Amino acid sequence: xxxxxxGATLQSIRACFDGAIPAMMxxxxxxxxxxxxxxxxxxxxxxxxxxxxxxxxxxxxANILAHPFGTVLVMDPITxxxxxxxxxxxSTETSGPLFEGMKAQLAGIAS
Numbered sequence: 561x562x563x564x565x566x567g568a569t570l571q572s573i574r575a576c577f578d579g580a581i582p583a584m585m586x587x588x589x590x591x592x593x594x595x596x597x598x599x600x601x602x603x604x605x606x607x608x609x610x611x612x613x614x615x616x617x618x619x620x621x622a623n624i625l626a627h628p629f630g631t632v633l634v635m636d637p638i639t640x641x642x643x644x645x646x647x648x649x650x651s652t653e654t655s656g657p658l659f660e661g662m663k664a665q666l667a668g669i670a671s
Contacts (some may be wrong), residue, residue: 632647
C-alpha cells in the first residue's frame with residue numbers, strides 16, 4: 561500500500577467516507593501520550609471539512625479537546641489507496657442538519 565495523500569482533495573477521495581472501511585485516528589493526550597482508535601464514521605462536510613463521530617471513544621475525545629489536532633487515516637475501498645488527513649478540531653454538533661446527516665449515515669453503516 562502507498563500513501564496517496566499528496567495532492568488529494570477531500571472531494572477526490574469521497575469514497576473513503578462511505579463507511580466501508582473503518583478509519584483510524586491518532587491523537588495525543590495533554591501529557592503527550594499517544595492514542596489510536598478506530599472510527600466508524602468520517603463524514604464529508606465540504607471541500608475543507610469532515611466531521612467525526614465520537615461514540616465509543618472517550619479517550620480520543622478527551623485528547624482532541626485538550627489538544628485540538630489529530631491525524632486520521634482513511635482508505636479508498638476501490639483503489640485500496642490510503643490517505644492521511646491532518647485535522648484540527650473546530651466544534652461539536654449536537655443537533656441540526658450536520659448532526660442528523662451523520663446520524664442517518666451511521667445508522668446505515670450499523671445495519
